[in-house]
Amino acid sequence: MRTALAAALLIMSTQESAPKVVSPEIGPDRQVTFRVLAPQAREVVLTGEFLKGPKPFTKTENGVWSVTVGPIDPEIYNYNFTIDGVRTIDPANPDVKTGSTPSTISSVLEVRGDRPAFYDPQAVPHGEVRTHWYASKSLQTTRRLTVYTPPGYDGNPQARFPVLYLFHGANADETAWYRLGRANLILDNALAAGASKPFIVVMPFGYGVPPNGPSRPGENTARFSQDLIEDVVPYIDGRYRTIADREHRAIVGLSMGGGQALSIGLSHLDLFSHVGGFSSGLGQASEFPKTYARAIADAAKVNRDARLIWIGCGNEDGAFPQSKSFSEFLTAHEIRHTFKETGGAHTWMVWRRYLKEIAPLLFKDAKGSDVQ
């Protein structure tokens, strides 16, 4: 087993041996250099959320390819290398974005500014992120579920808290909102700044069908909705000190999860009072009257029951026309809501900001809350 021996020796010696190729290397001027050792390659190309289009590498000495871009604004970005036509990650960067399908695999570039960002860990009280394995009766399987508890949750055993149900997008999973979205750190920081109330966040796995498998239109949301309402919400109310009523439940999602949050939320105002969709995957506008039949049947009731309907989308996002059409649809049916057009594309850069923006709007007028 020469390979096993070699692997073991490599592991033993890693602290001594620096990697041959450093990538990405962030300069003091925030110019960023990417490198890859690929002596046999004929073409290496960089794509990334910090670029307007693909950028070719140049072959330098010893088979190392290199490209420098920037200065790049402080942010967290995804990027990929394409080596002779094969889209892959930066082999020298341990920070890899993963999800539930391969299309989401990217390397991650984090450019720091002079001060911590709103999504950085700061010297404030921190909440916890908990992973549960729960038995879904609806889907007849064991599934994972992520829960954020705010700072002080364990230390205040008498306090009860509102709950935000927060959904990821297509190709992602139940870890996305904290691993990529930094939801826990954004909320820790907002709470420490006095900008928002403390609440629990529940991040379920958004697929009720296999992420890459075939499914009928609407099947995924229907199955996910059943799991959410019949399994997840009772599981959470049974295990956490929630305030288990509609006034203290919000439902928000991004992309595919935005469509889920809006369609489930606006059809179940008996369960939820705050509803939000970020860059939502909403389907054809011609289907809105059917999907939102329950809401438009009694707009006055929606306006009475919904404390917040928040729809946001970046105007560089391919999904922007859908969000705009949906806002117009709600307006035509006299359903009050906030429609927020921002800059930005279909990226976590936008969604982290949206979470920061809506956090202060959640549960601010809720009655019966015994939170601080």
Added chain:
Amino acid sequence: MRTALAAALLIMSTQESAPKVVSPEIGPDRQVTFRVLAPQAREVVLTGEFLKGPKPFTKTENGVWSVTVGPIDPEIYNYNFTIDGVRTIDPANPDVKTGSTPSTISSVLEVRGDRPAFYDPQAVPHGEVRTHWYASKSLQTTRRLTVYTPPGYDGNPQARFPVLYLFHGANADETAWYRLGRANLILDNALAAGASKPFIVVMPFGYGVPPNGPSRPGENTARFSQDLIEDVVPYIDGRYRTIADREHRAIVGLSMGGGQALSIGLSHLDLFSHVGGFSSGLGQASEFPKTYARAIADAAKVNRDARLIWIGCGNEDGAFPQSKSFSEFLTAHEIRHTFKETGGAHTWMVWRRYLKEIAPLLFKDAKGSDVQ
């Protein structure tokens, strides 16, 4: 922003569009086919823990390279593709192993057997995995820490529990023992089978210096040890219902973490009573008398205080001679311990089995425990 639009449309349409290339594809006979679309490549090679050595792909039609291996025994394996000399992952497989350095990045192949394995989620009560962000005074930074609480922890607010401190290896991080090691599922299953007692598991980040940076010999373990003893243990005893005495603390690790667990544990039997090292990174045998000076100075006390000293290593592992030498060193100093030689190399396949094997040995004779 054509790229943003294209990305958004891709995300919207993913449930409809199957990936062009399926990899890995596991046949009913457990033959596994790997594929990659690489029309421009001249050489594609597969390496993996299920192979004795590298295996070349064959170029088939439409630029797709393919190789079939097996049958492969049910297990969880790491593998990589090397395309024209660049070591990378399988671009069609969303299951990616990551860590704290790039050398650990691999794709993951999970071959299932006819029945669930000891590390699979089964229909048993499940514990939780919690991620904390804690302020380390020793290291003057905010660090992450993973904690497993056994099933029933939240439901039995009067019960207190022993604690296993469990360390990862080089290149890994504080998520490795549950993401790759399946520690939570192994312990859920052992507990459900009546094979072990319930205990909390604390999985800290094992680096006190940057994982890829330069450091003096011993510096990493010294800094990690200070963080463990002065920050982590008090943090855990302050937040969890632990039994906060040496009888109810175990310290175990693998590879680099095995060396940490043995050196810290055997020098701090005032804090820990059960000590274990899996495939441990122990350094030079000539250094043992210095590193373990405190233990060998009073072997009788060690034999009185240590409820378990467990050293295991696979005989195909490059680290095997170190573990064997260390066992001989303890024997020469008349320190009672278990030395377990098994098959296997330096892999998670071995470490998952070791955790299953030692779980029943932990806290079985502990006094003063009010656990079941």
